[in-house]
Amino acid sequence: MPLLELTPDEVLSTTRAVRRRLDLTRPVEREMVEECLRLAQQAPTAGFAQNWHFVVVTDADARAGLGELWRRSGERYLGARGVGGGGGGGNPIVASVRHLLEHIHEVPLHLIPCVEGRTDGKPAWQQASRWASIIPAAWSFMLAARARGLGTAWTTFHLAFEREAAEIVGIPYDEVMQVALIPVAYSIGTDFKPGPRRPLKTFVHWDRW
Ligand SMILES: Cc1cc2nc3c(=O)[nH]c(=O)nc-3n(C[C@H](O)[C@H](O)[C@H](O)COP(=O)(O)O)c2cc1C
Numbered sequence: 001m002p003l004l005e006l007t008p009d010e011v012l013s014t015t016r017a018v019r020r021r022l023d024l025t026r027p028v029e030r031e032m033v034e035e036c037l038r039l040a041q042q043a044p045t046a047g048f049a050q051n052w053h054f055v056v057v058t059d060a061d062a063r064a065g066l067g068e069l070w071r072r073s074g075e076r077y078l079g080a081r082g083v084g085g086g087g088g089g090g091n092p093i094v095a096s097v098r099h100l101l102e103h104i105h106e107v108p109l110h111l112i113p114c115v116e117g118r119t120d121g122k123p124a125w126q127q128a129s130r131w132a133s134i135i136p137a138a139w140s141f142m143l144a145a146r147a148r149g150l151g152t153a154w155t156t157f158h159l160a161f162e163r164e165a166a167e168i169v170g171i172p173y174d175e176v177m178q179v180a181l182i183p184v185a186y187s188i189g190t191d192f193k194p195g196p197r198r199p200l201k202t203f204v205h206w207d208r209w
Contacts, residue, residue: 001032003147004190011147014192018151019100022185028109028150033184036144043137046129051116052137053176055169058109065168066158067105070181073160074101100153100183107183111152112169113138114176134179142182151187154180 006014033056045051057063074097078084083094100107115134119127142152158165158181165181166173 001029001035001148004149006147011143013194015143015146015152016192016195017096017153018187018192019096019153021188022100022103022107022151022183023188024103024106024108024185026108026186028184028186032148032150033109033111036141036148036150039144040137040141043140045133045137049116049133052134053114053116054141055112055114055171056109057112057169062168063107063110064105066110066165066181069161069165069168070104070155070158071101073157076160077157104183107185109184111138111141111182111184112165112171113141113179113182114171115179116176118174118177130177131179138180138182145184146192149186149190150184152182152184154182156180
């Protein structure tokens with residue numbers, strides 16, 4: 001599949017959370033997803049366990065069901081922050097989230113990265129090792145997707161209803177944790193810019209905190 005003309009640094013600095021610029025009319029080819037997943041597979045896992053799974057959701061009914069859960073949780077999230085009930089209140093991120101709330105079921109494909117073994121109630125170090133056995137791979141997928149003209153966004157709204165989501169796509173909830181729901185579509189245009197970030201000195205600690 002053709003790559004955009006982007007340097008590695010450009011891919012790393014312009015892989016944005018794409019919500020408003022997802023092309024809802026253009027299907028994403030299976031080969032494209034598989035190519036990105038083969039790259040994602042090169043990410044590390046604790047103990048070389050490779051205990052990851054990726055559920056690729058294209059079925060319209062499943063996308064509608066997951067979209068309903070995503071929307072319910074997203075509305076609750078925005079409501080709790082005083083920006084529920086329509087519009088963006090002038091905040092571009094809220095407007096962008098609201099746009100995706102209204103169109104989530106129309107996104108042609110969702111990727112649900114999962115990891116084997118639930119860590120509910122386990123010590124933090126065990127949780128960290130388990131989550132970090134899937135998150136680098138999922139982010140690699142998003143970088144590979146960006147390099148090919150696809151837009152993605154890391155989202156977790158649906159996890160408020162993880163068990164219901166598991167039932168929709170047949171994930172064995174008791175043995176497998178979902179980590180995100182990544183909407184995937186061709187992006188409308190490919191010109192993304194680095195996002196606003198704080199200066200290094202505000203969060204980097206050399207030798208001591
Ligand atoms: C752990 C995590 C959970 C997130 N959950 C959601 C979500 O449920 N819905 C959503 O629209 N964006 C979600 N985001 C995306 C962030 O809001 C996004 O990264 C942020 O807006 C920065 O955007 P940028 O990449 O364009 O700078 C999540 C990101 C992370 C890392």
